[in-house]
Amino acid sequence: MMEERVGGRCVRFGDSVNTDVIIPGRYLVSIDPVELAEHAFEPLGPEVQAKVRSAPVIVAGANFGCGSAREQAATCLIGAGVRAVVARSFARVFFRNCINTGLLAVECPAAVEAAQDGDEVWVDHREGLVEVAGRSFRFAPYPESLRRILESGGLIPYLKQVLATQAR
Amino acid sequence: MPTFVEKVLARAAGLAEVAPGQIVDVEPDLYMSHSASWRCIRALERLGTDRLYDPSRIAMVMDHISPARTAKTADDQRLCREFAARHGIAKFWDVDAGIAHLVLMEEGLVRPGMVIIGTDSHSTIYGALGAFGTGVGFSEVTATWVTGKLWMKVPGSLRVDIEGRMSPGVTAKDLMLWLIGQLTADGATYLSVEFHGSYPASLTVSERMTMCNLAMELGAKNAYVPPDDVTRAYLAERGVPPGAYEEVFPDPEAQYVRTVAVEVSQLEPQVACPHTVDNVRPIGEVAGTRVDQVFIGSCANAKYDDLVEAARILKGRRVAPGVRLLVTPASRQVVAQIVRDGTYAALLEAGALITNPGCGACAGDGGAMADGEVTFSTANRNFQGRMGSYRSEIYLGSPATAAATAVRGAITDPREFL
Numbered sequence: 062m063m064e065e066r067v068g069g070r071c072v073r074f075g076d077s078v079n080t081d082v083i084i085p086g087r088y089l090v091s092i093d094p095v096e097l098a099e100h101a102f103e104p105l106g107p108e109v110q111a112k113v114r115s116a117p118v119i120v121a122g123a124n125f126g127c128g129s130a131r132e133q134a135a136t137c138l139i140g141a142g143v144r145a146v147v148a149r150s151f152a153r154v155f156f157r158n159c160i161n162t163g164l165l166a167v168e169c170p171a172a173v174e175a176a177q178d179g180d181e182v183w184v185d186h187r188e189g190l191v192e193v194a195g196r197s198f199r200f201a202p203y204p205e206s207l208r209r210i211l212e213s214g215g216l217i218p219y220l221k222q223v224l225a226t227q228a229r
Numbered sequence: 230m231p232t233f234v235e236k237v238l239a240r241a242a243g244l245a246e247v248a249p250g251q252i253v254d255v256e257p258d259l260y261m262s263h264s265a266s267w268r269c270i271r272a273l274e275r276l277g278t279d280r281l282y283d284p285s286r287i288a289m290v291m292d293h294i295s296p297a298r299t300a301k302t303a304d305d306q307r308l309c310r311e312f313a314a315r316h317g318i319a320k321f322w323d324v325d326a327g328i329a330h331l332v333l334m335e336e337g338l339v340r341p342g343m344v345i346i347g348t349d350s351h352s353t354i355y356g357a358l359g360a361f362g363t364g365v366g367f368s369e370v371t372a373t374w375v376t377g378k379l380w381m382k383v384p385g386s387l388r389v390d391i392e393g394r395m396s397p398g399v400t401a402k403d404l405m406l407w408l409i410g411q412l413t414a415d416g417a418t419y420l421s422v423e424f425h426g427s428y429p430a431s432l433t434v435s436e437r438m439t440m441c442n443l444a445m446e447l448g449a450k451n452a453y454v455p456p457d458d459v460t461r462a463y464l465a466e467r468g469v470p471p472g473a474y475e476e477v478f479p480d481p482e483a484q485y486v487r488t489v490a491v492e493v494s495q496l497e498p499q500v501a502c503p504h505t506v507d508n509v510r511p512i513g514e515v516a517g518t519r520v521d522q523v524f525i526g527s528c529a530n531a532k533y534d535d536l537v538e539a540a541r542i543l544k545g546r547r548v549a550p551g552v553r554l555l556v557t558p559a560s561r562q563v564v565a566q567i568v569r570d571g572t573y574a575a576l577l578e579a580g581a582l583i584t585n586p587g588c589g590a591c592a593g594d595g596g597a598m599a600d601g602e603v604t605f606s607t608a609n610r611n612f613q614g615r616m617g618s619y620r621s622e623i624y625l626g627s628p629a630t631a632a633a634t635a636v637r638g639a640i641t642d643p644r645e646f647l
Contacts, residue, residue, distance in 0.1 A: 077414050077507075079505075079612045081610070081613065081614060082612065082613060082614070086592060087593050092271060103619070123415055124414055124415035127415065128612060130350040130365060130366060131265075131366075135366075150418060152415070152448055153419050153450055154350055154365065157369065158368075204252055206380060207380070215368065216369060217276055221275075221276055221277065224276070224375075
């Protein structure tokens with residue numbers, strides 16, 4: 062499902078970007094990634110929204126995705142074409158939601174430090190490597206159990222495979 | 230030596246011991262899903278199975294948008310109702326019941342030592358009864374419906390020792406806002422927060438709920454107050470005898486990532502200013518800020534004693550002209566209690582608009598603000614755009630401060646009314 066290396070131009074955010082800003086509660090009536098993407102980052106205005114839609118990588122400060130447990134905070138990013146989020150740190154439920162919806166989320170403070178808005182950022186999750194404008198930064202690769210979920214495209218597709226194997 | 234969370238997750242994972250950082254498969258005792266339940270059901274359809282591990286562990290409460298405002302929501306709620314009936318899910322509460330967390334606790338379903346997952350970040354609240362509660366995504370709840378298991382990273386633990394007695398007009402909410410201001414919104418990210426000391430021991434279960442609920446705003450994975458006679462009495466009133474649960478306590482020699490000591494006797498009422506919960510100031514610095522609306526609601530502060538506390542200030546007074554006071558009781562049981570003891574009438578006579586129980590304005594279900602408006606709220610979040618316009622502002626504080634603010638039409642120290 063997932064290529065080992067994903068990336069492209071990045072859009073940069075500060076600390077503690079919360080789930081209500083990523084996807085306002087009023088849009089949780091949908092679970093469709095594309096529908097949700099239309100409203101991703103709406104509170105921050107159309108310029109930020111356009112930037113996110115043209116950037117496959119989000120680079121953020123500490124505590125990205127803090128707030129609600131809404132899984133759509135991850136799926137709306139997938140719908141907007143985001144392939145990876147690189148942050149100094151994540152709020153824990155958001156991190157889980159990324160893994161469980163198949164969105165690459167890596168903690169790599171050094172890469173965040175190095176990245177400027179608009180830089181090319183590439184992430185290789187198997188190698189545990191983030192490249193920022195040609196410079197490389199290491200992070201601890203996912204444990205095997207999480208990597209399997211991520212590479213299946215999320216928890217539901219992963220579980221579907223597991224159930225199919227058990228049925229055989 | 231293990232902390233609370235290490236003990237409780239080891240038991241739920243069927244292991245002798247676990248260590249922080251370890252990823253384990255746990256078997257939760259209860260799976261709560263609220264208005265997100267329809268999403269869980271849709272995910273189950275994608276999974277292509279109808280076989281549930283243990284329907285008796287599934288609890289559904291229709292709380293965030295209740296009753297339905299649109300045909301789409303009505304359809305989603307019908308899906309849940311029919312699903313519950315088809316699968317014999319007895320722990321199903323409809324749009325009249327109130328906020329899921331409160332309903333489950335009032336029903337005696339949350340017990341010491343349990344491991345509970347919920348599709349709501351404020352599932353940390355279950356720590357008020359000595360249980361492990363944590364928020365997860367809806368796909369995770371669906372997966373647990375089928376397999377009975379979920380992966381968890383064992384967190385490290387933060388110990389907060391709280392001593393002292395607060396002065397009248399200062400509450401557990403003020404303490405938590407102060408703590409969030411000190412430790413910041415990621416001060417306990419990935420951590421289990423344990424509250425110890427004479428202060429939490431002196432509190433009612435309701436006040437402990439406020440503490441454990443707000444611990445989420447520190448980024449906590451879960452929160453915990455050690456079970457005691459207060460806990461046992463709360464459960465006994467709900468028909469749950471001590472034999473029906475197993476209390477879990479941290480080892481006295483347990484290892485904590487960090488220990489914080491707090492003395493509360495000098496604490497003043499606190500207010501979280503827009504647009505983050507850790508933007509906290511003492512009341513004196515924000516008093517006089519004009520408000521258009523006051524909201525007394527949410528799983529943080531719309532319990533029985535919260536409404537009684539607000540009514541003590543509002544009784545015999547009037548909400549300031551031009552200010553809207555919305556009161557959304559946390560649950561149907563809370564409504565019944567305030568109707569019985571006259572609190573309902575006191576709030577109504579003061580000029581409050583009392584809604585049906587549920588999440589209400591905290592979940593954006595009514596109570597929206599126009600551009601440039603300001604709400605003072607007893608909820609747990611003040612994020613930009615959470616209540617209507619992206620150009621409106623939310624301040625957070627205690628029910629007492631909210632009531633005083635409603636009377637004056639500007640943020641007011643409740644101690645002026647005591």
